[in-house]
Amino acid sequence: MRLPVWINPRNWRRKKPPVPFSVLFKKFKSILERNNAILELIADMGDKLGGDYIYDRQYILSSCEKLGDQVFKLVSDLSFLCQRKNVALFNAFEGIQHRIAEELAGRRTLSRTDHILPLAELTHDLADEGGNKMASLGDIRNILGFAVPEGFVITAGAYFEAMEQAGLRRLAAETTRRLCADGGQDLAEESRRLRQAILAMPLPKGLVRAVEQAAKQLSGNGRELLAVRSSAWGEDGESSFAGMYESVLGVAAGDILDAYRQVLASLFCEQALRYRLHHDQCAEEPAMAVGVMPMVAAAVSGGLYTYAPLGEQDQAMVVSAAWGLGKPIVDGTAETDTFLLSREPPHKLLSADISCKSTQLSLDPQGGTRTLEVTGPARDASCLSDEQLARLARTAMNLERFFKRPLDVEWAITSQGDLLLLQARPLSIRPRACALAPDAAEAAREAPVLLSGKGITAMGGVASGPVQLVGEGEDLSDFPYGAILVSRHSSPRFAKVMPKCRGIITDVGSATGHMATIARELRVPTLVGAGPATRTLRQGQEITLDADHVVVYEGLVEALCRNELVREDVFEESWEYRTLKRVLRHVSPLTLLDPQSEAFRPENCKTFHDIARYVHQRAVDKLIGLAETHQEITQGAPRKLDTRLPLGLTVIDVEGGLDPAAGPGIEEKDIRCRPLKTILDGMTMTGMWETAPVGVDMGSFMSSLTRTFGADMAHPARLGRNLAVISKEYLNLHLRLGYHFTVVDAYLGGSINDNVIFFRFMGGVTDLTRRSRRASLVAAVLEQFDFVVEIKGDMVTGRVKKHPTRAMLDKMFMLGGLIGYTRQLDARLDSDEAGQRHLETFFNRLAAVKETRE
Template sequence: MIRFWKKFKKKISKNPSKPRSSLQLRYKAFLGLLTENEHALDLMTELENKYYNQQLISMPYLKSMIKNLARTVKNIIFDLSALSGGRYNHLLHAFEDMEKEVREFTSGSKDPIYTPIIIPMDKITARYIDKVGSKMANLGELKNKCNLQIPDGFGLTACAYTHFSEYNTLSEKIANILHKTDVNKSHELLAAEKKIKQLIADVKMPPEIEEVITKKSRKLEKNHNRRILWAVRSSAIGEDLEHSFAGQFSSILNVPARQLLEKYKAVVASKYNTRSILYQRVKNIRSEDVNMSVGFLEMVDAKCSGVLYTTDPVRPDKQEIVISAIWGLGQLLVEGAVSADTYILMRTPDFALSRKEIVPKKIALKLKEQGGLKQIRIPEELITRPCLTKEQLCQLGKAALTIEAHFKCAQDIEWCFDEKDQLIILQSRPLHLNTKQEPPASETRAPIISDRARPVAAGAGAGKVFKAGDIHDLFDFPKGGVLVIKNSSPQYIGAFQKASAVVVEKGNLTDHMSSVVREFKVPCVVRVPNIFSILENGREITVDATRGVIYEGIIHEILTHKVTMQPIVVNIERTESYCMLRKIADLIFPLNLTDPRAVSFKEESCRTWHDIIRFCHETALNEMFSLKDKAQLGKIKNIYKIKTKLPLSLFLLNLFENAVTTPDQKRIGADSIVCKPFQALWSGMNAPGVSWQGPDQMAQAGGIFTAMIRTPSFENIGYDTRSFAVVTPSYMNLSLSMGYHYVAVDSYVSDDPYLNHITISFKGGAADIRKRSLRILLVSKILKQAGFKTHVNQDFLKARIKAEEADTINNCLYIVGKMLAITRLLDLSIENETTVESYVTEFYRSIDLPLA
């Protein structure tokens, strides 16, 4: 979106065919303000989501966000000043006073800030999760709170990563590479990955970081009185939480001390693995917001290794512990390269073995004496021997319940037994669980292709088979296809958002890809013998990933099976970064200037950063439309009055002179407006069944349409209903004064889903605060069901949806338009939350989307 505005700012400022008139200069300032306003709202919405949803953030991330937001707000003020001829210059002084108060917190002048480069393992707890990431923080908890055995080591913090990046100006250089890369083309993406990794490998290590790594590694060798080989592991801030990043970053095993600096850079560079770039894009995560803490852990010479789930994620009601195990190191297991022994234990005091499956294990990874790994052949007598004894299974069961009790949620645990048969915990992270099971509505007699599949992510999906051999194939993957692969691997992340189901010939319930498909809520089965050769491309199949059955054809009754996932919640309230955000939140987020028609809507009333952003945006619209001097309105070339039967006085600014088909007229019909988001919204506002001024044939006794009719029409309300819109063919910024409430809708619709968005602000009403709040609750529930993220504060609502296909955005705008029409005065008649629920149900029953 920012790129869109910048492109047109240049178009106006560099157009040599026209003189730089006063109006053109106002256009340029207005465009600049819209650009910065959009950016400011993006930044603030992201920070608000982190704050209100208690999402993990690092101190460098928080400082960077506040710095960017402050710079953006200043730019908004500068643009408003240019647009208004300098009438609002003193607003800058007011903001600088607000910024100074925030800066006192972020600089540490009010309260000291702990920003270490390194934290030793015996000091790490969950309190430092914002500094060393959840992987290292959880290990620290197990060592220092649970007295479980983990590898010794230390964590290089997010602060160290930021210093490393800034020391070498990496962010700017990498952003330049990615900006020139079309991530939809595999060869360009792979070339960008190679270029970025080489860039990071070639830069210098800051002396401070080099010194602490060298000193700490030598100190640990001295303490243990032996040479140590190391595991250098990613522990990004936010990894293993809401976004698992499972298998997206690199960990490098059995590293000699002399290579630690080099391998640190390699782990940092893995942030730009092709699969990681795709993961971040699909999850709408900005690269600059991924802070790479790195763990340095003593390498364990594992006799056998594996993964343990404290609860079966597919069937959490079964009260079972799931354990996978292989000989040697566990890397082959989590990468899905080999099949593993599987043990199912009951969650009872004796950890009774419910069932097991022992598979041939012909290869293993072991440590080389001087560093690195080697693949060995398993001796004949061990190939079919179980990896674990009864005693070891009991040890794992006890550790599982101890760890789960400590973290208060189901866990995904990596473990190993060393050559002395000591249990060592290597990692523990929250486990994505199903929370709801709805089995298929009825049995089917459809032909079965396989009934031996192992479910790893419950649900059902159907479509045409698409066989993929590597990442290059994914760029042609069709939406709704069934991905069929030989080996599980997180590299297939690019297809998960489009896939209706995933089928894997090999793989394990506990590997990295299984974690990712559960996160994406994609039905998935593994261990389906010879399925890659059995199925051909284009063949229609149905995957029942709850029962582990693959059917011929599309079986609609099975597709009724829906699964929901339990959200992962981590307590971050004690982290230093969250505490700081809490201190400054009241100086930034609250919006006091909600109604532009109120007497208090003036610059002297701005008490927060949000107030200033809102005041500047509204004032800029007034300046551009010259609404303070209506006599000027007809003189401005690109401003029109919309002819409509709706009780609105709507003015439109045709920003780039390409969104109106009858430009010579000053009063135009809505059908003359060439603007995708406007037309989608307008069609909803004029949808069948919507009555703006009188009774309607769709009225049903006691329903939302009857309530709509019972409320006064706009004709009976003596209130200023002046509204205005700024449009281009793809963009709309609409400010509606509708009776006693005010609505702002900002939207962009294009062929690139990552530019598309809708942002809504909704405030006011004619009833008391309780009824206004009930109406806001209704609006929030309608929008949430459409896919919006919403934030409500009494009778004020903010909602946003972004990064969706054009059809989805258009449908959402239609819903918003119809919702605005139907709910505009329901606060006068809405009774209670039960009424709200019934209105939501009836509203969606009435929806007939014309744009899908």
């Protein structure tokens, strides 16, 4: 039933007096200011991870408090601007805030509650659930596509559930704190007591079912033996815990639960407790995830260091290999062949030391492993062929490029010749000196310089590789591994390829922008605002980027890269570093990349950076909508602007856009709004505004009269007047010049992150062909000035943002000229050649005026 007008609740809401546009505009400015403050806080916290600053626990706590306060107020500001409470966004904020609080308290929050995670689903994003070791294997398998044995992980959540049910979680925490307080007295006895309790504890029934079912499936109903491997928090991470935790090999599926308890108990072995004590990790609750994989019947196994310094100038990788399984190699008990290979393709063999290999470790069909005697020529033969060595080297360097640090890699080759990767952990290398090595400094002085002092360091470091030029909106799916991304603009969409690229250089960008934040989080050497980079660097050109010193060298500067590679960050072992790094996982990553995507929703905000991005985008969208529909603007008491051109322009000043002393009738000299003043200057530049009448064929004219001007062309309230809503930094301009409609929405403030211009042009009195030619001309001009352009029929939409204010004012000046020049141009575009001719004319006239302005 239709309700009477006077009792319909929707009509009650309509009667509520609208909030003045000036008040809403102030709230919009508040959003911009908070957004900048948030990005600066995130940038500052990210910079601290670089190792160039000293910070303490209080810095982390106060930064998190400031950040949470600013983000909450940002969400509140958006609710006020939109005049509705965004419950989903507030819920997202509270969830992120809770996870950060848990991190600061030493308790990690797990995003998955599964007992079991297949290796096929595991990446570094689930490192808390699967542990560092298995998460790295997941990256190698699922991102890089290298061969890794199938398997699954019994998660850290399963460990907590088992310890909680057995009443051991609190005991473990209290024991660890006590050992920390008394300096490790009675450590051996406490370790023995904890391990015995874990070995005897019953496991939750749901966990037992999940593990037994997964083990049965993985082993082919018990036909294959399994490896049960530790994957604890921190293992193979900043603190390696290498060799301290237990892994059980050759396990039958029916014995999987006993092996699982054995690995869990090793979390509290003496050496691990002492390691945590020494590395100030007593306040952090440990956890053990456990990887389960089928045993590999390896013909050859070994380890590989991707970097092994050999004196002042040379560098190599070192490969150790032996027959059979690799455990004796890792333990240091095997007789191994040792190979030194060049790190540079084609990875020349530098030396080979072939040992006498009398024994090998092999699988025992009855379960476990056994040591066998090596007989015949195999005792003194090389374990690896030249082809196998080259393949190992290529694979290892791909891994190093992905993880962006030297690695210790464990591998196996089957009797069929298949290479399987079993583990990859960071390789700790101590530099000979803290300062830049003499050979690196000399190499930098002698290397040809392509760019110097151009740009701002967003993330320091040194990187080398071929240039990969990336255009606006270009598909990144085929971005090559190991390249240096060079682009005109910075963009958060580059996050997709940051694991692939060695470095980033952009002509335009901000050190506190979205992309820079992600680059710091992923530790990709990055220069932004590097000016002529895309014009100076060539596609495929080999370069070396020194982001620390803002220099780009031609070719590979080996000594400089080597100096960067061996630089060890001892501070990474501190509580402050580990805590800040974990906190930043909930702060700096950006997952909301595309505002046009269905996924661009508040429910999908996973970090504070996501929230800032979402709010900024929605605030800009809302302001444009308000400028078109707000009652204060459409029905307000505006002032007429007397200009040099017949614009009939009406102005509404919301904040500081006009001289306070100006009267009801205003002139150009009264304008304080820089965007409006600049665009008017552009319209009146020499040769842009034609006053001579233009001939139009009657067919085109009659066709234009029958077209319906929809709401997307101009707001109904605007069809009779041209309107500018202004402040000192803001302009929303609606122009109807004859049958042509133009919208300009621009904010040019003091921060590069806030600067944005939106431009829309459509209409005309001629046929669609001529109007489309003019649309193509307008689009070509906009693209030349860095706009992201979209054409639909005769409508052209362009957007540009995050350029310095001076450059943005130049673009506004150009837009003024473009509006004037194209006002009646469609009538003259009777051929494609005419379109090209007028395009050249426009650029020539603009260049001539630019010379006189400069």
